[in-house]
Amino acid sequence: MDILDNSAAKGLLGRILDAEDAAPCEGMNCPMPQGAFPKETPVGMAYVPFQKWEKPYDCDAGLSRGTIFPSLDKPFIGEEAVRHGY
């Protein structure tokens, strides 16, 4: 049973590793995909996805939530703040 294959119980890392645009290493039938980054991206570094504009909260709600951007509204409440997302 290929551990990379049971897509049903995929965690966050599993989904990243399965990113559709993943291309195996050139010339080798290596199962490990390249991942979602451009080829020239140096390995061994940490990367933060670049924030895109989105429809902000109404600013009164933003003041209460501590951000006007819904995607940044991640209260640390000891459980997964964003259901089934990451």
Add this chain to the structure above:
Amino acid sequence: MATEKQRLMRKVQAEQFAVVEANLYLDSHPTCRNGLEYFETHKAAYEAAVKEYEEKYGPITLAGADCSKRWEWTSTPFPWERGES
């Protein structure tokens, strides 16, 4: 029930917060049209809210102190004078 004064102060705070958020976003997205427009809109709304508040309840910051007739800064209630705010 919030008084008119508290409601207006909340508006000043909310608009100011929006401006600060836009600032942080624009620092890393300096040419984003959406971000720039958002900043313009809420900066204007913030200034209008401050103007309205200060006309009714006195200066929020020193810059807002009207000193045409008297030094208003110390004659209007201080924030900690609970009965007032």
